Amino acid sequence: MKTLRLLSLLLLMPLVSACGVEPWVKPYERQNMADPIMSFERDPIAEGYGHHVYQAREGARGAEGGGGGGCGCN
Amino acid sequence: MVQRAVEAVAVVAIRLAFVLVLYCAAAAHGAVLPEERADAMYHRYDGGGVTVDGPSILVRKNFKETVSISGNYYVDNISSASIDVVTSGASAYKEERTEYSIGANYLYDKSILSAGYTDSDESDYQAQTYYFNISQDFFGDLTNVSLGYARGEDEVFQNGNDEFAEEISRDSYRLGVSQIVTPELILGFNYELITDEGFLNNPYRSYRYLSDPLDPEAGYQLAQEVYPKTRTSDAAAIRFRYRLPWHASAGGSYRYFTDDWGIDAHTAQIIYTHVFFENWTGDLKYRYYQQGAADFYSDLFIVSSQDDKDYRARDKELSEFTDHTLSLHLSYSRDVSNRWLDKAGISLQWDRIWFDYDNFSDLTDVNSPVGEEKLYDFEADVFKILFTAWY
Numbered sequence A: 001m002k003t004l005r006l007l008s009l010l011l012l013m014p015l016v017s018a019c020g021v022e023p024w025v026k027p028y029e030r031q032n033m034a035d036p037i038m039s040f041e042r043d044p045i046a047e048g049y050g051h052h053v054y055q056a057r058e059g060a061r062g063a064e065g066g067g068g069g070g071c072g073c074n
Numbered sequence B: 001m002v003q004r005a006v007e008a009v010a011v012v013a014i015r016l017a018f019v020l021v022l023y024c025a026a027a028a029h030g031a032v033l034p035e036e037r038a039d040a041m042y043h044r045y046d047g048g049g050v051t052v053d054g055p056s057i058l059v060r061k062n063f064k065e066t067v068s069i070s071g072n073y074y075v076d077n078i079s080s081a082s083i084d085v086v087t088s089g090a091s092a093y094k095e096e097r098t099e100y101s102i103g104a105n106y107l108y109d110k111s112i113l114s115a116g117y118t119d120s121d122e123s124d125y126q127a128q129t130y131y132f133n134i135s136q137d138f139f140g141d142l143t144n145v146s147l148g149y150a151r152g153e154d155e156v157f158q159n160g161n162d163e164f165a166e167e168i169s170r171d172s173y174r175l176g177v178s179q180i181v182t183p184e185l186i187l188g189f190n191y192e193l194i195t196d197e198g199f200l201n202n203p204y205r206s207y208r209y210l211s212d213p214l215d216p217e218a219g220y221q222l223a224q225e226v227y228p229k230t231r232t233s234d235a236a237a238i239r240f241r242y243r244l245p246w247h248a249s250a251g252g253s254y255r256y257f258t259d260d261w262g263i264d265a266h267t268a269q270i271i272y273t274h275v276f277f278e279n280w281t282g283d284l285k286y287r288y289y290q291q292g293a294a295d296f297y298s299d300l301f302i303v304s305s306q307d308d309k310d311y312r313a314r315d316k317e318l319s320e321f322t323d324h325t326l327s328l329h330l331s332y333s334r335d336v337s338n339r340w341l342d343k344a345g346i347s348l349q350w351d352r353i354w355f356d357y358d359n360f361s362d363l364t365d366v367n368s369p370v371g372e373e374k375l376y377d378f379e380a381d382v383f384k385i386l387f388t389a390w391y
Helices: A002-020 A044-055 B002-027 B083-088
Strands: B037-047 B050-063 B067-080 B093-108 B111-121 B125-138 B143-158 B161-182 B185-198 B206-210 B220-224 B230-243 B248-259 B264-276 B280-291 B321-335 B343-361 B375-390
Touching: A044 B037, A044 B050, A044 B343, A044 B375, B125 B161
Parallel strands: none
Antiparallel strands: B037 B050, B037 B375, B050 B067, B067 B093, B093 B111, B111 B125, B125 B143, B143 B161, B161 B185, B185 B230, B206 B220, B230 B248, B248 B264, B264 B280, B280 B321, B321 B343, B343 B375
């Protein structure tokens, strides 16, 4: 039982510490992240169209990021 | 005994983790709604005997800093004389697909709740999709987690055959995590599980089989494809963006895909983005894609399907192939000082895609013996011109 408690504590430690830790990138250090060139999807309809082009011609699908409901096409 | 103990620990840990995550989330800083913008795009795909073009218009408006509404109108004008159409003996055809989407985002405390609906209409295919998404920032906005669900309900028809009507239902479950690692580096992870049920093949497509299994010189015959009624796929992707010391960024991504039809696929992409003369942005992108064939794919079957579980497909999309894409995008945007607009921009985007098939033959090569035709390949160009207004 003692071992189990110890194991539980070890498993939870990273989460507890993550909660308590101050963000290591401060808000004033995030101006680079606000730059559009750091965005994964700068132009949503152009990116969505790009996914549609591949979805219609490749077997793979999904995990492209972004929201939405898929291309609704055959 | 040991296994039970480990399971008990895991359950306790997961429950406590969930409580902690909620607690930490409550302490996190708030999220922001998507930016208000309107886009008008003309798109054109040209390759392999197929041309698809049309407009796409997206408008997004925010209200009281808590609600964002968007609407999208999209059209595909399709003109097709593809290898599949030509070799099946059918005539080239034209058709139009129209798609309407609406979406809403609601910023509540530290979360963004999203929902939307898409309707797609073609003469022989109609699709409705609903989606829900929740995203939340954690740990001082450094981490964002999103969960999503989408439900699709499609109806499949066949032009020229009024008695043909089939259905497809589709469920999609998504998980996304993005993480700011340093002031210059952001990472993203996405996972998506999709299940389909219904009529999953294209009613116009055929497979081919030998007229006489013992004599290939007797030629081949065509028959309508036979697909499984269900499909389940998993896709997992990682991606990053790194801000370079000059006004530029580099990025990359990798996606692994697998499904219960036997297809495994790898997608990798690298991108370099550079800002120059203050208002100009250039993107140079390379994308690599490779997939293995579905278990029931064959370029040439020996015999025809014996029953509805004896699956047969000869779609090039299910064959083994590789494609490469090279993209060049050039954008210009500038601040506009008037009461209606904050910024305006234009973007020109060109992609060249090379498709190389490893076991899909070009059946227009009628001079070669059956089963020894040359392999098919083609190139496609994709053009986009995009006008954007931010307000």
